[in-house]
Structure formats: C-alpha cells, structure tokens
Amino acid sequence: MGYLKKQVTTCWVDATGKRVPKGTPKAKKKQTESPKWYGVFNSKGKKLSFPLHRDKRVAEKMLKDLEAAQYKNDLGHISPFAKHLSRPISDHLEMYIMFLEEKDRGERYLKDCKRLITTTLIHFKLITTEDNTWQSKITSCKTLLDLISIDVEDFDLYLARMKLSGRTKNTYRGAISSFLTWLVSKRRLETNPFLLVTKSDESRKTFVRRSESEPNIIKLLQSAKDRPLAKFEEKCMKRKAALGGKINNEAKKRLELKGYGRALVYKMAVLTGLRAAELHKLKVHFLETETDQPKLFAPKTITKNKKDAVFHLRKEFAEELASWVKQTGRKPTDPLFSVPRNYLRNFKKDLQFAGIPYLDTQGRKFDFHALRKTCNVLMGQAKISPALRQKHMRHSDIRLTLETYDDADAYDQTIIVSGLPEFRLNNSEDAKL
Numbered sequence: 001m002g003y004l005k006k007q008v009t010t011c012w013v014d015a016t017g018k019r020v021p022k023g024t025p026k027a028k029k030k031q032t033e034s035p036k037w038y039g040v041f042n043s044k045g046k047k048l049s050f051p052l053h054r055d056k057r058v059a060e061k062m063l064k065d066l067e068a069a070q071y072k073n074d075l076g077h078i079s080p081f082a083k084h085l086s087r088p089i090s091d092h093l094e095m096y097i098m099f100l101e102e103k104d105r106g107e108r109y110l111k112d113c114k115r116l117i118t119t120t121l122i123h124f125k126l127i128t129t130e131d132n133t134w135q136s137k138i139t140s141c142k143t144l145l146d147l148i149s150i151d152v153e154d155f156d157l158y159l160a161r162m163k164l165s166g167r168t169k170n171t172y173r174g175a176i177s178s179f180l181t182w183l184v185s186k187r188r189l190e191t192n193p194f195l196l197v198t199k200s201d202e203s204r205k206t207f208v209r210r211s212e213s214e215p216n217i218i219k220l221l222q223s224a225k226d227r228p229l230a231k232f233e234e235k236c237m238k239r240k241a242a243l244g245g246k247i248n249n250e251a252k253k254r255l256e257l258k259g260y261g262r263a264l265v266y267k268m269a270v271l272t273g274l275r276a277a278e279l280h281k282l283k284v285h286f287l288e289t290e291t292d293q294p295k296l297f298a299p300k301t302i303t304k305n306k307k308d309a310v311f312h313l314r315k316e317f318a319e320e321l322a323s324w325v326k327q328t329g330r331k332p333t334d335p336l337f338s339v340p341r342n343y344l345r346n347f348k349k350d351l352q353f354a355g356i357p358y359l360d361t362q363g364r365k366f367d368f369h370a371l372r373k374t375c376n377v378l379m380g381q382a383k384i385s386p387a388l389r390q391k392h393m394r395h396s397d398i399r400l401t402l403e404t405y406d407d408a409d410a411y412d413q414t415i416i417v418s419g420l421p422e423f424r425l426n427n428s429e430d431a432k433l
Contacts, residue, residue: 002039002040002041002042002063002066002067003039003040003041004037004038004039004040004052004056004059004060004063005037005038005040006033006034006036006037006038007033007034007036007038008031008032008033008034009031009032009033009034010029010030010031011029011030011032012024012027012028012029012030013027013028013030014026014027014028034051035054036051036052036053036054036059036151037052037053037054037056037059038050038051038052039052039059039062039063039066041063041066041067050066050149051149051151053151054151054153080187081187081188081189081190084144084183084188084189085143085144085145085148085189086143086144086145087143087144088141088142088143088144089121089126089127089141089142089143089144089146089147090127090138090141092144092179092183092188093114093117093118093179096179096182096183097110097113097114099182100113108277112175113175113178114134115134115135116171116172116175116176117175117176117179118134119134119172120158120172120175120176121147122134123158124150124154124158125142126141126142126146126147127140127141127142128140128141144183144188144189147180148180148189148193150193152193152194152196152197155173155194155197156197156198159172159173159197159198159200165202165207166200166201166202166203167200167202169200170199170200170202173194173197173199173200176194177192177194177195177197180192180193180194181195207363207364207365208362208363208364208365209364209365209366209367209369209370209373210360210362210364210365210366210370210373210407210409211370211373211374211376211377211378211407211410212356212366212370212374213410214378216354216356217266217270217374219354219355219356220266220350220351220354220356221263221266221267222263222354223350223351223353223354224259224262224263224265224266224350225256225259225260225262225263226259226353227259227349227350227353228255228256228258228259228262229252229255229256229259230353232251232255257327257328260324261324261328261337261338262346262350264320264321264324264337265279265337265339265343266347266350266371267317267320268296268337269368269371269372269375270371270372270374270375270378271311271313271314271317271375272296272311272375272392273372273375273376273392273393273394274298274311274372275304275369275372276339276343276368276369277304278298278302278303278304279336279337279339280335280337280339281301281302281335282296282298282302282335282336282337283332283333283334283335283336284325284330284331284332284333284334284335284336285332285333286298286299286336287318287321287322287325287336289313289318289319289321289322293312294312294313294314294315294317294318295310295311295312295313296310296311296313297309297310298310298311303394304394305394305396307394309394311392321336343368344367344368347367347368351366372393372405373405373406373407375392375393376389376393376401376405376406377405377406377407377410379392380406380410380411381410381411386398386401386402389401393405
C-alpha cells in the first residue's frame with residue numbers, strides 16, 4: 001500500500017529570516033514543508049515517490065490511480081503511452097512544429113508558437129538552453145512525464161505573475177494547451193491537463209495606444225527623413241580631427257535616401273493601415289502608379305487575415321513611391337521597402353527627434369502599430385462611413401473599428417454642444433414682457 005507525505009526542506013536562516021550557509025554564526029535551522037503531497041509506494045522492490053497535488057483528497061485519488069497503473073505495468077500490461085512519456089519533450093515539440101508546417105502555417109506563426117512553448121518550458125526548468133533563451137541551443141531536456149506533472153495551480157500562478165495583457169497570457173496558455181491536445185490526438189498522451197488552466201480576463205489592458213494629430217504626423221515624417229543625415233553630421237562634428245567635420249556627397253545621398261525610405265514606410269502605414277510585417281513583405285510589382293487611380297495590391301500571402309486587399313493611393317503619394325523605386329533601382333520582384341528587425345527602436349528615436357513623446361501623460365503609447373490606429377481616426381475625422389473604415393482597416397468586427405482602433409479624444413468635442421438643443425427657459429421677467 002502506498003501512502004502520502006510532504007517533502008521537508010531544511011535550510012539555515014539568520015535573524016531577519018534570510019537564507020544563509022550552514023555554519024553561519026547565530027543561524028537557525030528552518031524546516032519547510034512542500035505545498036504538494038507526494039505519493040510513495042513500492043514497485044518491484046523499489047520505493048517510488050511522485051509529486052501529486054496540494055489538495056489531500058485529490059492527491060489520494062491520484063495515488064490510487066498511480067498504484068493501479070503501476071500494478072498493471074508490473075503484470076506486463078504496459079500502458080500504450082509509456083514509451084512516449086519517457087521521451088524528451090524536445091522530440092515531441094519538433095514533431096509538432098513539423099505538423100504545423102504541413103498545415104501551411106505561416107513562418108511567423110511557427111516562430112511564435114515555438115517561442116511561447118519553449119519559454120514556458122524554460123520557466124518550469126523542463127528545458128535548459130545555452131544562454132537561457134528560447135532561441136539558443138537546447139543543452140538538456142526532461143521527459144513528457146515531467147511536463148504533465150506540472151500542477152495546474154502552478155501554471156495559473158505563472159500566468160498571473162506575468163506583467164502582460166490578458167490576451168497575451170491566454171496566448172501562452174493556448175500555445176502549450178494546443179501542443180498537448182496534439183499529443184492526445186496522436187495517442188502520445190491520454191489527457192490534456194492544461195485544459196483546466198484558468199483563462200485570463202482579456203478586458204483588462206496593460207497599456208493603451210493613442211493616435212496622433214495630422215501636424216504631429218507631418219513632424220514625424222520630416223524627422224524620419226532628416227534624422228539619419230543630421231545624426232551623422234553631428235557625429236562628424238565631434239570627430240573633426242579625423243573627418244574634418246565634413247561628409248562626402250555620396251554618403252550624404254545615401255543617408256538622405258535612407259531617411260526618405262523610412263519616411264515613406266511611416267506614410268504608407270498611416271495612409272493604408274498596413275502592419276509592419278505586411279509592409280516588410282510588399283513587392284514593387286504590387287504597385288500600380290501609371291493609372292488614373294493609383295493602387296497598391298496586397299495579396300493574401302502577406303496579409304494577416306489571409307485575404308487579398310486593394311488600397312487606393314493619392315497621386316502625389318504614388319509619384320513619391322515611383323520616384324523612390326527609380327532612385328533605389330529596385331526591380332519588380334524586389335521588396336518595396338527595407339523594414340529592419342529593429343524598426344521599433346528606430347521609430348522611438350524618430351519620435352524623440354521630432355519632439356513627440358512615446359508615452360503621454362495619460363500613460364498611452366504611440367508605437368509603430370499606433371500609426372494603424374491613427375489611420376482609422378483620420379478617416380473618422382474626415383467623416384468617412386464606419387463601413388468603409390472597417391473595409392479599409394480589414395477588420396472582421398466593426399467593434400474593432402469603432403472601439404479598439406478609435407480615439408474619442410482625437411475628435412472635436414465642441415460639436416456635442418452645437419448638436420444638442422438649447423432647451424431655453426423663460427424667467428419671470430421674460431414672462432411679463
């Protein structure tokens with residue numbers, strides 16, 4: 001018969017309760033019981049111990065199930081999941097990623113999926129990497145049995161302590177749960193315990209994006225255009241001895257072109273609402289600048305919602321894009337823009353150069369994605385119908401257009417006063433007249 005017990009950890013503490021090495025003067029011995037109950041039973045002359053649950057009743061049931069399963073194994077009735085439970089988690093994860101690739105999941109989806117799962121496994125010390133990040137090489141890995149031994153309450157606590165939005169927390173939960181659901185479907189696991197993990201409240205937001213006014217957007221575009229050359233000239237002035245404080249025409253042209261390209265990226269984002277990942281995948285041949293109504297075609301292979309999109313462009317902007325393509329010598333199959341991985345870092349520097357705060361007094365952020373919100377607000381200020389705004393923004397739900405991506409503070413509040421009736425009251429003197 002097995003029995004339950006709690007693991008006792010012994011340590012030494014000083015007068016303030018801080019842990020210290022054994023033998024420290026005036027240190028006291030302190031014993032702490034584990035929050036979980038452990039099940040202990042014998043199998044083939046060996047004493048086995050497993051962490052079970054914090055609730056004693058639940059732990060007793062789990063112990064009985066373990067004893068029954070072990071008894072069957074001792075008799076030769078091996079569980080069909082036993083061989084999979086003893087394999088490293090990394091083996092299963094590699095097969096899961098391959099499965100997603102066969103389902104034609106996008107490159108970014110696969111990368112995010114691997115990042116979320118591996119980050120979680122690192123936190124629970126189930127996987128160890130060279131520099132303790134998800135991108136580095138795995139040095140050691142525990143088994144699938146160790147993964148399903150994680151207490152659901154511990155996982156709830158892990159999500160609760162994250163300083164992230166409820167939606168992001170649910171993304172972490174969904175990634176690990178989908179992985180285990182796949183294991184169940186492939187008969188590598190009996191059940192998915194992570195289905196019991198509590199969902200986070202997505203209505204609570206850690207930060208809110210704001211839109212910016214038209215004058216500030218103009219300042220941002222000019223800042224993006226001028227900053228590369230201005231910063232280089234400033235650096236040259238500090239190194240007069242080496243460079244004479246001058247810059248040759250070829251380098252000047254290159255830096256001016258770099259700034260011009262960055263300004264066009266911001267302009268495209270605020271006029272079309274395209275995301276950074278979508279802008280990165282735009283090709284030159286997606287542009288139609290020689291027609292009466294210039295257009296930009298975004299195929300479903302690059303859009304987030306996997307649907308084709310067409311954006312009508314102002315003639316002035318189309319001419320700027322055509323000039324950009326000609327100056328840079330880009331071919332039809334080349335990327336339209338060069339959007340680097342550190343685009344947000346450059347964006348923050350451009351904001352600072354323009355004198356626009358990244359975080360305002362209300363705690364609202366203006367990051368690159370806020371250009372998309374600004375696009376929607378500018379259409380609202382121009383009194384474009386909500387249906388057209390939803391189509392241009394490619395939103396599946398009108399609430400995204402009118403709530404999440406709108407900003408009531410950006411509109412003229414005085415129209416409320418003029419729009420309401422006067423409701424004038426006559427006083428007693430007016431009544432006599």
